[in-house]
Amino acid sequence: MRGKLQDKEFIVRNATQHPISVQDTSAAVVSLLPGIPTAVTLNSRAKHVIIVCNDKDGLNINIAVPITKALPLKRLENTASDMQPSPYVVYSFMEEALDSKQSTILVLPRRNLSAFLGDFNDFVPLSSLLLPGTHDSVAYYGYPFSQCQSPTFPLPTQLRSGVRTLDIRLAVLPVKAKDPKTGKRITKPTLAAFHGIISQRVFFSSILHVIKEFLAENKTECVVMSLKQEDGARTPEAVFSRLVKEEVYADRSLWFLQNRIPRLGEVRGKIILFSRFRDVGADWPGGDEHGLGLHPTTWPVSPREAFQWHARDHTLVQTHDWYNIGSFLSTPEKFTLATSNLLVPSTSLPPIFQMPSQRISFMSAFTFPLALPPLIALGIKWGFFGWNGVNQRLAAWLLHRFTREHERAANTTVAETRFEKEQSSDNIIDYSGEIKTRIKGINTAMEADDREYDHETKVRGWILLDFVDQPGDLLPLLVECNYR
Known part of the structure; x- marks a missing residue:
């Protein structure tokens, strides 16, 4: 007999300055406020998480994000008649804290690299x-x-x-x-x-x-x-x-x-x-x-x-x-x-x-x-x-730095009661141990950065x-x- 497959939980970090939303397994839309890590549960067979945002004209854009590769967004589905560039770049990667693993999705603004x-x-x-x-x-x-x-x-x-x-x-x-x-x-x-x-x-x-x-x-x-x-x-x-x-x-x-x-x-x-x-x-x-x-x-x-x-x-x-x-x-x-x-x-x-x-x-x-x-x-x-x-x-x-920066922002900007609620529901991860990141399927110990993240540096x-x-x-x- 096959054991029951467990649903997948992701921490989604909105590192933009605008509220966006994410669709979970029940097709409900969960709001993602800037600076607040949010837990989202996906079906165990899910291959994508859907990020819902607005383009410059206010039209909804559904971004299908692969959950197994740390790559910037390559594909997106637009509800408009023609494809518009997404205002965000989305990264998914695996982080390990102590003896636990946490799937993380980081949403960053898309910059105009040419200018x-x-x-x-x-x-x-x-x-x-x-x-x-x-x-x-x-x-x-x-x-x-x-x-x-x-x-x-x-x-x-x-x-x-x-x-x-x-x-x-x-x-x-x-x-x-x-x-x-x-x-x-x-x-x-x-x-x-x-x-x-x-x-x-x-x-x-x-x-x-x-x-x-x-x-x-x-x-x-x-x-x-x-x-x-x-x-x-x-x-x-x-x-x-x-x-x-x-x-x-x-x-x-x-x-x-x-x-x-x-x-x-x-x-x-x-x-x-x-x-x-x-x-x-x-x-x-x-x-x-x-x-x-x-x-x-x-x-x-x-x-x-x-x-x-x-x-x-x-x-x-x-x-x-x-x-x-x-x-x-x-x-x-x-x-x-x-x-x-x-x-x-x-x-x-x-x-x-x-x-x-x-x-x-x-x-x-x-x-x-x-x-x-x-x-x-x-x-x-x-x-x-x-x-x-x-x-x-x-x-x-x-x-790693962006994630730790986002973690610190959450700790300092969220109202105290909201912050305690997030902590009690395990929506905020303890990153005090060694951090590991998986990029393109390679699990890489962050031995190259055993320096503690220091928010006093850029x-x-x-x-x-x-x-x-x-x-x-x-x-x-x-x-x-x-x-x-």
Whole structure:
């Protein structure tokens, strides 16, 4: 005889600022107020939970949320005649507290990833934002050694998906071209994207064209661009610096070239240069200290701990770039150090009274043969066994933080009597023990975040990742940090 199947209970967390509702097994509609965890019971055979909300025209939208995968919403059913984008992104995941498990659904607002910086005022310094980024942004070739991004996630898609920090590595190629004066074919040194010795088959001018088009369409946005020379053994620094200068000054108004952290209003529609090369005989106006954008005074080779340097406005720039980690077994340590670098104190002081600090974390790593970029970023899975890469750990870590943040908001904003009632009905979960999160069916211990959640910190800085499109929920979670 088959035993009776137990119904499934979910904690649904409305982390938006608007009331929504959820449909349970009896087809009743349960109200979800902002900041209040609500228990919803589903039939044991149920594969979806239905989130009911309104679109911008007041029409009901029924969102069918898979209860077994931590993915952003992919499907929705709309009562209107045409499909409208959902105003919410919904995540479902398994959390474990002590010896119990709790299925959790987290409802977040859907942000406009193409223009999310438009939600912030002009006086916000870039150091007060979390700008998602890509390490070796156009490294689509050379798998598994040099490839760092998916060919199906090209630069225009990166920008539309929320990427605002780019890491561009360049080398000089001799290119045949026609002399505009004589009409003869000549060899012209030209900047092209490389990762190590592997050509990435795109010229720097084409990269700039893509960014310029994006900024023209999204005037509220800006893009930080790190530039680094990849062929220092072959091309003199002076030649490289001169060629970069020619590209930059061909459209000078597009660039912010001061060696300081700007405020958002100063750089909307612009590229902020982050130069990892020197002005060697190229005569940049202002030189290394004033004319090459943000310019590090030091960059040690793969230090385990974050290193520090100062911009000309005295902003402390704290950078984590430990890439030679030895093997994939060091992934948890790498992840913990890199994310810790992004935790900044939360303060109610306006930016003008805060000590300026810019955090930069490279989440990438490379050590041959046991720490290649795809393995570190994406991990590996064999059936029920596997190893989570940096990207999965990051998505789990952010969901964990958002959930704990929501828990704290519930504890502090709900009226005392309502709060006690919620506690007595077990609608609020005790998260005092180790938290585990299951993403895409992988049960991942949060060993990478054995730090207690500290509501006195925020996640801020510039974060650069490999294969940033995997998992697909990662970029929306990173963008959401700016609103919390």
